[in-house]
Amino acid sequence: MKNSTDIKKTLNSKGAAIFKKMLDDKKAIHQHLMKGGKLTDLKDKYHFLDPLSIFKP
Amino acid sequence: MTHYPFSNLSDLSFEFRTSNGIVYHAYFIAYGDLFPDYPEFAEDAYSFNLEVVIDDAEIQILDERVGLTVVAIFRYFFNSMQNVAIYICDSSDDRQLARKRKFDFWFWKYNDGSIVKEDGTAVIASFQIYNSLLVHKQNIFADKIITAFKALNEKADDK
Numbered sequence: 001m002k003n004s005t006d007i008k009k010t011l012n013s014k015g016a017a018i019f020k021k022m023l024d025d026k027k028a029i030h031q032h033l034m035k036g037g038k039l040t041d042l043k044d045k046y047h048f049l050d051p052l053s054i055f056k057p
Numbered sequence: 058m059t060h061y062p063f064s065n066l067s068d069l070s071f072e073f074r075t076s077n078g079i080v081y082h083a084y085f086i087a088y089g090d091l092f093p094d095y096p097e098f099a100e101d102a103y104s105f106n107l108e109v110v111i112d113d114a115e116i117q118i119l120d121e122r123v124g125l126t127v128v129a130i131f132r133y134f135f136n137s138m139q140n141v142a143i144y145i146c147d148s149s150d151d152r153q154l155a156r157k158r159k160f161d162f163w164f165w166k167y168n169d170g171s172i173v174k175e176d177g178t179a180v181i182a183s184f185q186i187y188n189s190l191l192v193h194k195q196n197i198f199a200d201k202i203i204t205a206f207k208a209l210n211e212k213a214d215d216k
Contacts (some may be wrong), residue, residue, distance in 0.1 A: 013179035015209025018090050019188065020181055022145055025086065033110050036062045039069040039084055049085035049103055051066040054136045 066212075072131045073118055078113035083130050088134075091143065092205050098198045101143045105191075124163035125184040129174055131191060138193040142203055145188040170194070174205050177210035178212040 013019070025046060032042060039048055061073040063147055070084040085103035092099045107127065144160060146153040157176075164174050175190040190206040192199050 001188055011212040012181055013210050016181045016211045016213070017093070017184055018088065018209070019145060019179050020090065021090075022086075022143070023135040023147065023186070024151075025166055026104070026106050026145070026147060027149060029084075029106070030108055033082065033108055041080070043069065048069040049087065049134075050069060052132070053062075054134065054140075 058122060058125060060129040061122055063130070065124075069135070071127050073096065074111075075096075075114075077116070077120060078111070079109055081123070081126075082108045082110050082113035084108075084129065085134065085142065088143070091209070092096055092202075095198075095201065095205055098139065098141060098196075098202055101137075101139045103134075104145065105134075105142045105144045124159070125167050128167040128172075129164055132169075135172060135193045136194055139198075140193070141196070142191040143206075144189045144191065148184060148186060148198060153185075153187055157189075173199060173203075175206055177206060179210045180212060 029039070029042065029046070033039075042048075058095050061075060063071045063073055065072040070082040074080045074092065084106055086106070087100070089105055091102040096115065125168050131142065134142060134152045145161070146156040162175070164172070168174070171194050173192050173194050175192075177188050177190070179186040179188060188210070192202050196202065
């Protein structure tokens with residue numbers, strides 16, 4: 001009788017790395033805002049969408 | 058019922074204050090790395106985030122205008138029809154499923170049909186990360202974008 005040992009591995013999704021980065025960025029920005037910071041303080045670190053750039057009256 | 062007005066758009070976010078004294082910041086960050094194999098729309102991909110920055114509410118109430126406002130922000134975002142948004146439910150406090158349900162409900166109730174939403178679940182180190190893609194119905198790459206999004210949530214080969 002064969003003893004088999006299943007080594008269960010959890011396979012990450014193909015987008016795991018970028019999703020993780022997005023989550024990490026979100027947490028860092030959350031902490032910055034909670035300390036009273038503004039998004040504009042972080043504009044050199046993240047590429048925020050400028051809402052005024054898509055304004056169509 | 059109308060959405061809350063946005064303010065301070067020059068601060069890189071859509072800010073709104075609810076009648077209950079809660080101030081939200083909604084913002085988008087570009088992630089060209091999401092779809093590196095698709096240069097035709099890679100630069101139009103953004104993550105969407107919603108943050109409570111002030112909570113002066115004495116009593117927590119179910120405020121339907123928040124969902125209405127979030128969907129209005131997306132309609133504004135899709136003034137540029139080529140834009141693509143990804144929403145990831147934060148899992149740091151184990152409330153990701155509640156966030157997903159709320160987000161799903163908002164779009165079920167308030168979307169006028171112009172925004173297509175596709176849901177996915179990614180696996181990262183045994184955690185499940187709920188995420189959603191939002192794309193304008195008239196985006197000429199919509200089918201391709203959805204296919205690329207689904208691939209992000211597929212499990213990688215164990216090689």
